[in-house]
Amino acid sequence: MRQVKGSLHDDIDHILIDEETLQKRVKELGAAISEAYRGQDLLMISVLKGSIMFMADLCRAVSIPHEIDFMATSSYGASVQSTGVVRILKDLEEPIVGRNLLIVEDIIDSGHTLNYLIGLLEQRNPATLRIVALLDKPERREVDIPVDWTGFSIPNEFVVGYGLDYDEIYRNLPYIGVLKASVYSELDNDPAA
Ligand code: IMP
Ligand code: MG
Numbered sequence: 001m002r003q004v005k006g007s008l009h010d011d012i013d014h015i016l017i018d019e020e021t022l023q024k025r026v027k028e029l030g031a032a033i034s035e036a037y038r039g040q041d042l043l044m045i046s047v048l049k050g051s052i053m054f055m056a057d058l059c060r061a062v063s064i065p066h067e068i069d070f071m072a073t074s075s076y077g078a079s080v081q082s083t084g085v086v087r088i089l090k091d092l093e094e095p096i097v098g099r100n101l102l103i104v105e106d107i108i109d110s111g112h113t114l115n116y117l118i119g120l121l122e123q124r125n126p127a128t129l130r131i132v133a134l135l136d137k138p139e140r141r142e143v144d145i146p147v148d149w150t151g152f153s154i155p156n157e158f159v160v161g162y163g164l165d166y167d168e169i170y171r172n173l174p175y176i177g178v179l180k181a182s183v184y185s186e187l188d189n190d191p192a193a
Contacts, residue, residue, distance in 0.1 A: 008170055012177040016159055017152055019174040025151050026054065029132060030061020032149060033102065041100050041127075042066035045092065047073060047117065049171070050106035053163035054134045054151075058104060069093055073113055086116040101126045106163050107135040111143040118145070135159070135176065152176075158184075 033042075044062070046055035048070050059068055074087035101121060108114060114131065121129055134151040154176075160166050161173030166183065 008173055011170070011180055011183045012160075012173070013180045015175050015177045016154060016157070017176040022151075022162060022175065023057065026057045026134075027061045029149050029151060030058055030063070033058075033132065034063045036130075037066070037100060037102075038064055042102060043096065043099050044068045044102045044104055045121075046070050046104045047106070047113070048090065050163045050165065051104050051134070053171070054106055055104045058132070071117070073117070086113050088120070096121065096124050096126045098125070098127050101129045103129070103131045105131065105133040107137065107159070108133045108145055108147060109137050109140045111141050111145045114145050115143045134162075135164075
C-alpha cells in the first residue's frame with residue numbers, strides 16, 4: 001500500500017469543486033430525477049467504488065420510492081489507461097427485465113466502461129436505461145455515451161475526492177480536487193496523460 005506523508009489535503013494542487021457546490025448540485029440532480037420518475041419504478045445502480053459517495057448523497061436527494069443495487073467493474077489500478085476492456089467483478093442481485101434503470105456513475109472519461117455496461121444491461125431488456133454522471137470530461141471521450149444528467153463538466157485533469165481515487169487513496173476527501181504533479185511522479189505514472 002502506498003504511504004501518504006502528512007495529510008491528504010497536502011497532496012492537492014487545487015480544489016476544483018468544493019463541498020458546498022457539490023452538495024447543492026447533487027440535491028438539484030435528486031430533484032430532477034424524482035420528477036422524471038414520479039409514479040414509476042426506479043432502480044438506481046451504482047458502479048463501485050468511485051460512485052459510492054455520489055450514490056449515497058444522490059439516493060437521499062431522491063424523494064420518490066426506489067431501490068438501489070451495485071455493480072463492480074475492473075479498474076485501471078495505479079496505471080490509469082483506458083483499454084476498452086471491462087471485466088464484471090460484481091453483478092446485480094436481481095433480474096432487471098421491464099425495470100427503469102438509472103446508472104449512477106462518478107465520472108465519464110473515455111466512455112469505454114459505460115459503453116460496455118450499457119450493452120450488457122440492454123441485453124437483459126430493461127424498460128428504460130438512463131445515466132446520471134457526477135463528472136464528465138468531454139475532451140477525453142472515445143465512444144459516444146447518451147448521458148441524461150451530468151453534475152459538472154470538467155477539464156482534462158485527473159481528479160480525486162468524493163469517492164474518486166488515485167491508486168485507491170483520496171476517496172474520503174469531501175471535495176473534488178486536482179492532485180499535485182509530484183504525487184504522480186513518485187509512482188512514475190501520469191494518470192492525466
Ligand atoms: P472510462 O471508461 O475511461 O470512461 O473511465 C471511467 C472510470 O475511470 C471512472 O469510473 C473512474 O473510475 C476512472 N477515472 C476516469 N477519470 C478519472 C479521474 O480523473 N479520477 C479518478 N478516476 C478516474
Ligand atoms: Mg467508476
